[in-house]
Amino acid sequence: DAGVTQSPTHLIKTRGQQVTLRCSPKSGHDTVSWYQQALGQGPQFIFQYYEEEERQRGNFPDRFSGHQFPNYSSELNVNALLLGDSALYLCASSFRQSGVTGNTIYFGEGSWLTVV
Amino acid sequence: DQQVKQNSPSLSVQEGRISILNCDYTNSMFDYFLWYKKYPAEGPTFLISISSIKDKNEDGRFTVFLNKSAKHLSLHIVPSQPGDSAVYFCAASNQGGSEKLVFGKGMKLTVNP
Numbered sequence: 729d730a731g732v733t734q735s736p737t738h739l740i741k742t743r744g745q746q747v748t749l750r751c752s753p754k755s756g757h758d759t760v761s762w763y764q765q766a767l768g769q770g771p772q773f774i775f776q777y778y779e780e781e782e783r784q785r786g787n788f789p790d791r792f793s794g795h796q797f798p799n800y801s802s803e804l805n806v807n808a809l810l811l812g813d814s815a816l817y818l819c820a821s822s823f824r825q826s827g828v829t830g831n832t833i834y835f836g837e838g839s840w841l842t843v844v
Numbered sequence: 845d846q847q848v849k850q851n852s853p854s855l856s857v858q859e860g861r862i863s864i865l866n867c868d869y870t871n872s873m874f875d876y877f878l879w880y881k882k883y884p885a886e887g888p889t890f891l892i893s894i895s896s897i898k899d900k901n902e903d904g905r906f907t908v909f910l911n912k913s914a915k916h917l918s919l920h921i922v923p924s925q926p927g928d929s930a931v932y933f934c935a936a937s938n939q940g941g942s943e944k945l946v947f948g949k950g951m952k953l954t955v956n957p
Contacts, residue, residue, distance in 0.1 A: 732887070761944070770848070770933050770947030771888070784944050818887055833945075835880075835887030 730755065732821050732836035740842045741809050749804045749839045753821030757834070759783075760802040762794060763818040765838070771818055777802050778824055806841075814843045847871045848936050850948035859957050863921040867934030867948055870915065874936040878945065879908060879919050882931045891932075892919070924955045 733752045741747050753760050759778045763771035773786035777796035796802045800821075806813055816838040823832060849868045857863045865879075875896040880888035894901040894908045894917070901908050907920045921928055934948040 763945075763947075768949065770850075770935075770949045771945075773944050773946070776944060786944070833890065835889070837885065837887045 732757075732819055732834050734817075734819050734836040734839050736839055737837065738840045738842075740844060743809055743811060743843055745809050745843075746805065746807045747809060747841060749806075749817050749819075749841070751802045751804070751819030751821070751836060753800050753802070753819075754834045757821035757823050758800050759822045759824045760796060760800065761820045761822075761833075762802070762804045763820065764788070765816040765818060766812075767815070774804070809843045811843050814841060816840050845870075846948075847874075848934055848946050848948040850932075850934055850951045852951055853949070854952040854954070856954045856956060857924050859926055859955055860923045863919075863924045863928065863953055863955065865919040865921075865932050865934075865951055865953065867917050867919075868915055869917075869936050871936070871938070871946075872915070873938040874946070876937045877908070877910060877917050878935045878937075879906075880933040880935060880947075881928075882933060882950070888933060921953075924953075926955045926957050928955050929953060 735750045761776040762774040765771040774788050775785040776783050780796045791807045793805045818838045819836045847870050878893040879891040881891050882888045892903050892906045892908050894910050910917045931950045931952050933950045935945040
């Protein structure tokens, strides 16, 4: 049973470019959340998708957008990249109707984005 | 405005001794607290959690204590093992346990053989 998978694992982009990161949730999970973890910081919640809609959003600008597909996989898009967007982007999945406890939220290994 | 604080960036202990990791929070609406462990090049993995209706939760070598009046929680690892060496994150949520977690900055634990 594959856990949460993310791609790509590493990428380098130039300021002003756009990037798309991908996440496949753990089998049986229907909810995907995205987090940004800057160097030396804890993960920060970006947004959450359930039933193909954004359900919750953290304090991130509109340059950050996402999508969830019918198979529950998700994409995170960041437009007009800034140097400060350099970070590890983590995807977390869960099953909404199981109720949320710590052991029902699974994280992927993340995508390292470097903006130069 | 950091709502979850881990004020010590690192801790080093001897194998077999107790490790105590501390976490403070400011938002009184938080009602569910979690600890995650993270190894390099891996995503965070869930360790233990506690609901605000409890003041202690134990799972094997790991115990989490919650002091709501002080808005403080701590993770005790007894006995500490070299494999426990990792970065530990404290996280909190409201709404009875939501996927929207608020994390601290993390603390690096090193357990020396």
